[in-house]
Amino acid sequence: MIRAITIDFWNTTVDSSNGRARRAERNDALKDVYRALQRTWNAKEANDAFAVAYEEFERFWHGEQRTLSADECLHVMWDHLKMDVPTTLHDETVRRIEDSILAGMPALLPGAAEALGRLAADHRLALISDTAFSPGRVLRKILEAH
Numbered sequence: 001m002i003r004a005i006t007i008d009f010w011n012t013t014v015d016s017s018n019g020r021a022r023r024a025e026r027n028d029a030l031k032d033v034y035r036a037l038q039r040t041w042n043a044k045e046a047n048d049a050f051a052v053a054y055e056e057f058e059r060f061w062h063g064e065q066r067t068l069s070a071d072e073c074l075h076v077m078w079d080h081l082k083m084d085v086p087t088t089l090h091d092e093t094v095r096r097i098e099d100s101i102l103a104g105m106p107a108l109l110p111g112a113a114e115a116l117g118r119l120a121a122d123h124r125l126a127l128i129s130d131t132a133f134s135p136g137r138v139l140r141k142i143l144e145a146h
Contacts (some may be wrong), residue, residue: 019104033085033093049080
């Protein structure tokens with residue numbers, strides 16, 4: 001007897017592409033940190049910091065089978081950028097990074113809604129996701145939008 005079916009969220013149910021709008025939102029959040037710290041915006045420096053954070057993200061993903069949160073990734077970035085970011089500004093930036101996926105709303109993959117509907121008619125379903133930058137509260141908003 002099948003008690004439940006688990007389904008992966010990214011690239012099984014939801015398309016992870018459409019990153020341009022998400023990247024723009026993340027850059028805007030970082031620009032606001034630069035502005036708040038009265039530091040001149042430097043796109044290359046910011047892109048390098050994102051790259052360093054992503055490398056650390058991948059290192060944890062492959063080495064420890066867990067993903068870093070937006071909070072952890074931003075701390076990696078602040079260290080790389082030698083920025084002392086006040087807690088309130090950091091927390092606000094974490095929230096913006098977590099919510100950035102909503103700016104580039106991922107689409108359901110073709111057939112996903114129909115397949116999930118058929119499966120849900122007879123089985124309990126559970127979504128599995130490495131939340132990456134977007135915690136469960138944000139992923140629920142994506143599902144509600146679809």
